[in-house]
Amino acid sequence: MSRNADPQQTRQATLANGLALTLVHAPQATRAAALVRVAAGSHDEPPAHPGLAHFLEHLLFLGGARFAAGERLMPWVQARGGRLNASTRARTTDYFFEVPAAALDGGLARLADMLAGPLPEAGAQLGEREVLEAEYIARATDAGTLIDAALAAGVAEGHPLRRFVAGRRASLAVEEEGFQRALRDFHGSFYQPGNLQLWLQGPQSLDELQALAARYCEGWPAGQLPARERPPALAPLAEDWLHLRLPGAPRLVLGFAVDELDATAEQALDALAGLLADEAAGGLLAWLGERGLCDAAALRVAYRAAGQALLAVTFELAQARHAPTVEAAFLDWLRALRSGSGEALVPAEWHQLAPLEQLRQRARGLPAPVAPRWLAALDASRPVRLLVAPDAPGRPTCVAGFELQLRRGPAKPLDFAPRAWRFEAPAPASTAPAGTLHLRWRFPNVPARSHFLALRHGLRPLAGLARRSGVSLRLDEEGADWALGLQGPADRLQSCLDRALALLAEPPAALAAQGERLLQRELQRKAAELPIRRLLDALPASLAGEGEGLPDWSAARWDVLARHAEPPQASRVPGLPTTQPLLPPALAAGYHRRVVAGEGEAALLLFCPLPGRGAAQEAAWRLLARELEGGFYQRLRVELNLGYALFCGFRQVAGWRGLLFAVQSPHTQPEALYGHLRAFLESAAASLGELPEARLHDLANALAHEPAGEDAAWRDQLAGVAADHAKRVAEAARRMTRSDLLAAHAALLGEQGGSWLLTNRA
Template sequence: MPAPAHPHFLHLTLANGLQVFLHHAPRLKRCAAALRVAAGSHDVPLAWPGLAHFLEHLLFLGTERFATNQGLMAYVQRHGGQVNASTRERTTDFFFEVPTSAFSAALERLGDMLTHPRLALDDQMREREVLQAEFIAWSQDAQAQHQRTVLEGLAANHPLRGFHAGNRDSLPVPREDFQQALHDFYEGFYQSGQMTLSLAGPQSLEALQALAEQFSVGLRSGPLRPQETPPALMNGDKSSFQYADTQHLHQLIACNAPREALDFLCTWLNASAPGGLFAELKARQWVTALEAKVLYQFSGQALLDIDFTLGANGAQQATQIEALLYDWLSFFTHCDWRALRTEYQRLVSRQQQIRGALALARHATENLAPQLSDQHCHALKALLNALHLAPATISWQLPPDNPFLQPPARAERTGLIRGQTSAHRGLRTFAQDRSRGRRELTALTFSHALPDDIDEGALYLRWQLDSPLQTDFFLRLAHTLGPLRENARQAGVDLSFEASGNAWQLKMSGLHEPMPAILEQLARSLVQPDEQLWQTALPRPAPMIALRELLKALPVCCAGVQPGMTAAHLGDLPGVWSNARWQGLAAGLPTACEQAIRHAAARLPGQSATLDEHPPSFHGQHLWHEVSTDSSDAALLLFCPAPTPSLADEAAWRLLAHVVQAPFYQRLRVEQQVGYAVFSGIRQINGQTGLLFGVQSPSVALEGILEQVQTFLTQLPDLIDTQEDPGCLALAEQFSPQALPTAQAAELLWQAQLASHRSDYLEQLQQLIKTCSREDLLNAAQSLNQAAGGWRCVANGAPVTGAWLPAG
């Protein structure tokens, strides 16, 4: 067995050829597995486009040992985890994340579904209709079609130009030759030598290795099967081309460079700091966004896509934009990269430090080098030199080091004025606080419900205004924070913003070390936003499927704010903040960080004040919100709040959601095939807990979707009666602070604060879930069907019956 290159990481090859990556991270609360099969859409016979994607779907449909309701997806969902799969050009990935106690059983189910799929014809016929629905959605999705058009500059015989999604026409299930091809593909590629397994969790490397070896035993053995080398990406000596439309300009470059080198290049291409490519193009109002990424890489081929989102004056400047791109590349080629490499290594190390279990497992399957080597740099230099770049004509600048990535300076003794010793600590109350004009932050709560001996924490801030402002105001405010948000992300802290009615919320989660400095910068930026960023045109929002559009609109619909929003401009900002009140919650922070956060928060605009917010009550009512989407699919969300904010009701509704999740998906997605996007679960919005059901369908109208959902809900009592074990203990375990990832635990605590629950919310909720009875579940199902807490429907169409009241 090879020695680990790092005390927490191990790569080995088992006797049957299975490649294994193991990552021991004591900070993790959960475990994850990622299984990669070296076979994808481009390995399928030309006669059967979509076969690889089709097989990926079929593997989730149960085995002789584990029926669908006991298989991997249902099992992971019951334990509060996440599971999915993805078919790409040359790989197919299966991945999940679960609590530690459920990891071994989940791995067992993954191995069984990969090794013993049923592949029954009736299952295939049903699942083909799901792919047909996905195909219809794909063919109507502007972003997907745009991406396909972008690739038309490639060689016509390269598989990237082909269709690989699968539909009724490309998947003739009853034909013998198709069945033979399906079985040949499965038997040729779904064996140990073609697979890579990555495990990540808090267990020791020895424990993870034992799990990997146990998983390996059940796999079909076989050697690595070489994948066919594709033809050239572009014809002749051509190595790049440009695609442009009214909204985007793509510069695509074919090359042969390692992924590590291309990721290094993309990092600096995407930098938004003054003196860089994006800053220059934005100042000229030619571009509002820039994203450089590796679009494809396999067998020595790589395709780099530099995507410019065009601004008001950019559509006619394609030639000039291209010239500036190559001018910057020339500048970059001749730079001294030593400082950049040091900064890049800080960035890469920080991202590895904050990855969750699933992200760690998936990243390991890429098998990338942990550092940018001299060899990678030589390869990148060769790529850039091959472009035959003319000397740069503009005085470009490299971005400055990210201040939040720098090692922290040695802090002075907390709470002391310069020159004081601990004997003078009492002076702080008067001299220091008075000299700095400190405010009492009565509405900033520091929760100690989470352990503070780990590196992660979270901070929530919520501003309440006297009157609602136009959404554009909050979008511009968030836009001015873009550079801060990017620097924070690189430093391991995620910043997100949400506006609804007259409230604006900010969430900060990740490594707590840089949080005080980020909050200091945030306070300054809120009071004095970058005027240039405020005045520039807002970037176009990325296209989303209809159901995601509805999910984005749901919090606004639930805010209950009446129309009549007022406009506000940059000059109005002092008045906006003077009338704003804010409250906040911090969790998972050690004492020193708490004190630094208090100090930074004292500079936030507005007044710190406990907000008495209560979601609007609409007991017994059926409210309908119509939201416009670009999709022709029918899409619907049904949000059903619990009848009261009590913890007893929340516990019962969480358990009901736990019982309902898998059967709802099975009924509407698998059996009735109402839609291809189907889900249900608990959702908390501004402290209000409710059950959320979502369906999107290209073939069933809103009325039909709603009818199917309501029919399912009326059958809940029968479903509950057939449950031998509703899963009280399994669900309760998911709310232990020791098992919850920090970000998820902090979100629960924040929602609890908005609902005015006590600080021991998690412990109370756990206990109430454990003691939930079948009668409690039946009562919850009855309250749900009676709309005791109201029903709120958010859909991309008008109300389907008179029973629904249009929301004002």
């Protein structure tokens, strides 16, 4: 949605049973979203049953009183091209989904049913307990989880942040009546209307949204609101340094305790996070990067409950020994920012967010005024100082239920001369419509990854300057191609584009020397990622081939897509404008396998590209993916309990479209995972042959009415399809038969478009 879209209308209301409503009428939206927040989380559960709140979140997705099996919320939303999830935090639990606008009614009916309905029997709970065990094992090697656990070691003794709340097999005594009673009591006490808030957003009028809420939620009987205690203070914080041994790039993490966190504080901190990541000249990140000290910086809320919060500021260091200098520079930068007027603190553009993200922001109380006074919350006197490095000194320590290699050390002296940091206010808001420009280059030979990283690094200061004028600028790899994308006010795109093209055509000599260092840093960073993420990152290069050598700009062919913006003059763009569509490079049919070696759990990724680019064939494969998705989760995650991290869906990888399957398992090797996946795909023929006409009609109707995303036209151009391709896919979906799905399934099994299997073990 553009910044000039019709303003949203909101309404606050409360149903007779006490359920609080926030309704958002977004007149131009094509998608709708819902979010329910329960005012209870892991810190409200009985201490004798750690993980009970998280376990309940999982159980509720198994279905309610009215909707079961394929009509449950999860498969129902997935079949309509929507997305959904849930999140259990310290004192809240959120359930949320986003669907095409016409499906909001059915989605809300299922969401309300599963939250208010009876809990599954103990027998059904056993399988979900194994899912939590697999999730725990995966999180036990996740860098973000372990860093948060290490930060918890720096807060006051006795704070519930130090408790184990994730839940696993040993902590969830499903077979015992005492646990079942505690589970029922927790659900009955906290999952009742007066303890819930519901946010609804869509193109429906406010009256229609309120009527939907009343239809599905007003019959939920009210109950007595539970008493809740305020958590103890996070302070005093550790005054010494914490050292955590983890693979990957060295990182400095500074934790700051905030006693009162309201909406204005959240907005100020979000704006601070954007300013911290700004690469424009004169800023902190630019200064650190110029001296080879730090490559990235980020701020996030690691913990929040009842107004208090623990903020985590993370710096990705070039070397661990630079940590004191980076911390001192940050604290001085923060001092200078606090002493100014705060004009540089600007919230993100609200209307650029998808409906679901908007609701999640509203659940935090946003949008709200930016209040620079909240910068004082980042008190420089005693933050938790955590140094993360592969060779950090550590000893086995258990914090929040996770095993860490953690050690305390004396504080290091900070010595830094104050600097005159530059904080520039952003440009005034433009009245021009939002525009986009996409440029894509194809080189005679795929360039080496290191050269791409060097140029992307060189564009960072320009991207920072562009952001201040409301323009996003980024360089991406799209398989064998490089793509430059700009989005923002149409009257400001051209100047940003000209500067970026000049740098790409003639990069500074010193920039090329950064390539190998950046490549090694990327490899180091990826070594700490989850195995399934590493395979996803490796897929585009596996399809396009590994690059080598310099980019040959003089022989590169390029194309452009401009929307509400003037395309660039050909003389300003390096390379040769193409006279023919740049189709994705042809892929060989048949089976291809690659091992992407790495530590961690066993992981597998299978990508099966479409055999062609016809609209009817794509429609059949998209419908096939939606029909397979629910069964894939049921068979591999619930029945076989192969792991927590799974994925099944139709995706575009660079310019190639097809079906993507991914599994990560704590106990099953890739060869066996592939056997289970093939068995599932082969067995699907029987169910496809018996697919009810009503089910096929629902799938086709949902696909035909699925709204196009913001970058749909650009993705189509990358895929080499015509401008009206999406329309023809929708028309073909309406004519689809069971025979068409069976033919698509046979082409999938026969690897007519090829199949690429990536594993992290041989």
